[in-house]
Amino acid sequence: MSASDSQRMEQIVSLCKRRGFIFQSSEIYGGLNGLWDYGPLGVELKRNLKSYWWRVMVHERDDVVGMDGSILMNRAVWKASGHEDTFSDPMVDCLLTKKRFRADQIEPQSGTVIHFAGAIDEQLLRETFDYSFGDIPEPKRRELEEHYRRCKNLDELTRHSDPEVREFAKKRLGEIARPVRIDEPFSVFLPKGKPPESARKVAIQYYQQRGLTNPKLTGERSEKVENTTRYNPENGSLLTEPRSFNLMFKTYVGATEDESSVTYLRPETAQAIFVQFKNILEISRKKLPFGVAQIGKAFRNEINPRNFTFRSREFEQMELEYFCRADEGMKLLEYWREERLKFYENIGISREKLHVLTVPDDERAFYSKGTYDIEYDFPFGRQELEGVAYRTDYDLKQHQQASGKLLEYFDDETKEKFIPHVVEPSAGVDRTVLALICDAYAEDQAPDEKGKMETRTVLRFHPRIAPVKCAVFPLLKNKEPLVAKAREIVDLLRPHMFVFYDESGAIGRRYRRQDEIGTPFGVTVDFETLGEKNAALKDTVTLRERDSMKQERVAIKDLPSILVSRIS
Ligand code: GAP
Numbered sequence: 001m002s003a004s005d006s007q008r009m010e011q012i013v014s015l016c017k018r019r020g021f022i023f024q025s026s027e028i029y030g031g032l033n034g035l036w037d038y039g040p041l042g043v044e045l046k047r048n049l050k051s052y053w054w055r056v057m058v059h060e061r062d063d064v065v066g067m068d069g070s071i072l073m074n075r076a077v078w079k080a081s082g083h084e085d086t087f088s089d090p091m092v093d094c095l096l097t098k099k100r101f102r103a104d105q106i107e108p109q110s111g112t113v114i115h116f117a118g119a120i121d122e123q124l125l126r127e128t129f130d131y132s133f134g135d136i137p138e139p140k141r142r143e144l145e146e147h148y149r150r151c152k153n154l155d156e157l158t159r160h161s162d163p164e165v166r167e168f169a170k171k172r173l174g175e176i177a178r179p180v181r182i183d184e185p186f187s188v189f190l191p192k193g194k195p196p197e198s199a200r201k202v203a204i205q206y207y208q209q210r211g212l213t214n215p216k217l218t219g220e221r222s223e224k225v226e227n228t229t230r231y232n233p234e235n236g237s238l239l240t241e242p243r244s245f246n247l248m249f250k251t252y253v254g255a256t257e258d259e260s261s262v263t264y265l266r267p268e269t270a271q272a273i274f275v276q277f278k279n280i281l282e283i284s285r286k287k288l289p290f291g292v293a294q295i296g297k298a299f300r301n302e303i304n305p306r307n308f309t310f311r312s313r314e315f316e317q318m319e320l321e322y323f324c325r326a327d328e329g330m331k332l333l334e335y336w337r338e339e340r341l342k343f344y345e346n347i348g349i350s351r352e353k354l355h356v357l358t359v360p361d362d363e364r365a366f367y368s369k370g371t372y373d374i375e376y377d378f379p380f381g382r383q384e385l386e387g388v389a390y391r392t393d394y395d396l397k398q399h400q401q402a403s404g405k406l407l408e409y410f411d412d413e414t415k416e417k418f419i420p421h422v423v424e425p426s427a428g429v430d431r432t433v434l435a436l437i438c439d440a441y442a443e444d445q446a447p448d449e450k451g452k453m454e455t456r457t458v459l460r461f462h463p464r465i466a467p468v469k470c471a472v473f474p475l476l477k478n479k480e481p482l483v484a485k486a487r488e489i490v491d492l493l494r495p496h497m498f499v500f501y502d503e504s505g506a507i508g509r510r511y512r513r514q515d516e517i518g519t520p521f522g523v524t525v526d527f528e529t530l531g532e533k534n535a536a537l538k539d540t541v542t543l544r545e546r547d548s549m550k551q552e553r554v555a556i557k558d559l560p561s562i563l564v565s566r567i568s
Contacts, residue, residue: 005379012379012441013308015457019517021045021437022309034305034313036430041517044467044498046316046433049347050295052464053318053427056343057293064291064320065284069272071297072253075263080402081271081395083264088244091303095186096206096237100303103242108227112190114199117219118183119207124214125180140164179211185219187238189231196222202236247300265299270424272296273321274395277407288409288420289332291322295429307380309430316429323409323420326393330370332423333390337372340388340425344374347432348462349439353377357384367394374427376435385435386427393419436465440518446549449508459518460547463567469497470521470563471514477503486525489541489556496560497567511544520546521563529556 001009016022020039024031038046058066078084090103136144147165160166186206188199200217207215230239248264266272273280273292280292295318305311324332337356345351359371371389375382396419400407408417437459446456463469472489474482483503493499500519502510511522522544531538542551543562554562 001380008441009308009379009438011457012437015441015459015516016042016308016437034302034311036309036312041467042433045436045461045465046429048465048467049432049436050316050318050429052347053343054293054295056346057291057318057320061291063286063289064293064322065280065286066293067273067276067280068296069266069269069276069294071266071299072251072263073266073272073275076402077271077275077399078248078264080398081274082398083248083267083271084246087248087267088246089303090242091245092239092242094232094235094237094239096202096209096232096235099232099234100245101232101239102303103229105304106229106239107233108229109189109191109231109233110226110228111192111224112222113187113225113228113231114190114196114203114220114222115185115187116203116217117185118181119203119212119215119217120181121179121212121214122216124212182207182210182212182215184210187231189225189228189236189238190222191236199236206237245301245303247302249299249301266297267300268298268426269294269296269317269319270321270426271395273319274399274407275403277323277396277399278405281409288411289322289324289328291320293318293320295319307378307383309434310378310380310383312430315431317426318429319424319426322423322425324423325418326421329390329392329421329423333370333372333388336423336425337374337388340374340386340427344376344385344432344435346462347436347465348460349376349435353439354385355382359387365389365391367392376431376439378435378438383431385431386425388423388425391422391424393421395422396420436461446512446515449506456512456515458515458546461518461520463520466518466520467498468500468514468517468519469567470523471500471502471510471519472523473501473507473510473525474503475507475524475526481530482525482527485529485556486523489523489525489559492556493560493563496564515546518546521566522546523559528553 019041021042023037023039025035025037026032054066058064075084091100092103092106093100144165147160147162186203188202190196190199203217204215207217231237232239248267250262250264252258252261253263254261273294277292280286284290296316297314298317299314302311302313305313309315320336322332322336341354341356344354353376355375355377357373357375359373364371369390369392371387373384374386374388376385396407399405400419407419409420410417440459440461442458442460443455444458445453448454459466461467470493472486472493474486476482486501486503490499490501500514502513504510507524514522524542524544526542527533528537529539529541537553539556540553541556541559543554543559544551
């Protein structure tokens with residue numbers, strides 16, 4: 001991320017907190033990584049996004065119905081879907097800091113690796129020997145010293161062939177708790193141009209953590225390496241071998257916490273649709289192709305939650321499972337890719353920042369015949385917003401086999417029975433909200449109270465998605481007729497949209513506050529509204545547009561229709 005992109009991201013995160021879009025979850029207790037709360041404006045933005053998705057994907061179509069499944073489902077669902085066995089990431093841990101990384105996200109490095117055979121605390125070795133055997137008379141003392149030098153610690157002496165040595169060692173063992181020598185190898189990556197001393201410092205820290213107070217490194221040797229991914233890019237420390245880490249949150253249903261009561265918080269909403277396929281088919285009497293849509297929470301125990309809300313542990317998905325015949329799958333995959341791109345443009349996301357990635361064969365799920373990722377240029381890089389995948393008949397087949405219940409479709413015309421295929425556009429609510437905020441964030445120049453230009457922060461949300469649609473201001477706070485008129489306008493607009501009334505501060509500052517939260521329209525009630533200066537202007541107001549800052553005079557009675565048409 002460039003300095004300006006990272007600064008932009010910092011400004012966005014700070015605005016989100018300052019104006020009540022997004023807060024850290026459990027903030028007063030220090031937060032919990034990867035979890036976020038949406039504040040008064042964030043929740044409005046999120047609801048507007050979800051309602052628009054539902055409107056476009058369900059209400060405006062004849063071929064889609066909705067559902068709302070439970071978050072907890074029978075464990076058998078996750079066994080059949082493959083999540084219990086395979087929904088995992090290969091993880092590696094830093095041996096020094098214990099920080100965990102996704103193995104496939106470690107950038108390959110070339111340079112030198114310094115290997116160490118172990119470390120010894122010579123001072124402690126001397127002290128423990130004197131403590132343990134200092135009072136033993138010669139020649140036994142010399143003999144013991146020789147044994148002791150050859151052994152790593154007192155523990156080893158307890159297995160010595162000489163019973164007298166064993167006795168001494170056993171007696172003293174309980175009294176010496178700290179190790180004097182560690183013979184475990186450790187390696188540190190040294191990037192080009194860095195002195196070996198920096199690698200030694202890392203190794204010393206490692207042996208200190210393992211219990212040596214003053215480690216002296218032993219058996220040092222160096223090796224040239226190319227494109228290795230075995231070392232922590234942040235500190236050079238060796239990483240563990242990759243291990244699978246299941247991303248599902250495990251929980252127990254009922255009073256007993258044993259294997260029979262295990263289930264998981266759902267990691268995707270899609271499975272509820274597959275397991276209810278037969279019920280929905282029967283009650284909706286839909287013919288193929290048709291879809292089932294759902295919006296709901298999903299949970300993944302992500303190893304590295306990052307980039308603000310982008311990768312969270314609890315998030316919402318908007319998913320459509322669009323069932324079809326096998327020969328329609330590829331065509332519908334293209335169709336849904338285009339529909340979904342149109343959706344993002346219709347909520348105001350710049351087309352030039354949206355990209356379609358064709359997921360290569362070796363990165364697709366084995367059952368998928370084609371997957372597109374719709375990506376967005378976030379300040380922290382180009383990242384996935386939504387996946388559009390042709391999942392074939394894999395999921396329904398798995399559930400039919402595991403449950404023993406037929407999940408087939410009967411074609412009235414051909415009299416055939418078969419398991420439908422499915423195309424799935426799966427979008428993230430939180431990622432889209434973040435893209436909306438990043439795309440809308442702008443700074444420009446606007447005149448202040450005295451007409452002097454100043455920098456203005458503005459969220460240029462599309463009106464259909466903006467949290468507050470219109471702000472209503474009486475020009476002066478203490479003039480009762482102005483306030484009463486403004487309140488009347490609020491009541492007039494409220495049945496149609498979310499309106500905000502504000503009477504505090506200079507009018508310019510009130511506009512600025514609304515610009516910063518992306519309110520597209522501002523209505524000001526002034527003395528002309530009361531007809532005091534010009535009778536022809538009675539019951540008119542100024543309507544200000546956020547982006548152009550242009551003002552026009554409109555009749556109060558026309559406000560609802562003007563605003564409704566501009567918002568949608
Ligand atoms: N049912 C298919 C499915 O779940 P996915 O690509 O794993 O596919 C779909 O997830 C979408 O869910 C992603 O494109 C993204 O928008 C959102 N998503 C996935 N993991 C997420 C996370 N940890 N935090 C926020 N959003 C996430």
